[in-house]
Amino acid sequence: MDDIVGAIAAAASTRVAQVMNEELAMENPEYQKISLFDLSKRKKGK
Secondary structure, three states, rough: OOHHHHHHHHHHHHHHHHHHHHHHHHOOHHHOOOOHHHHHHHHHHO
């Protein structure tokens, strides 16, 4: 049971950190959101 609770807590804290970073990035006027799919297209194009 402790392992399950620990895994849920880790996932929750990771998501909180992600949301906080996304909010911080939105404050930057030069911010451009990209995805991993965009990165793979760039590698193929080069």
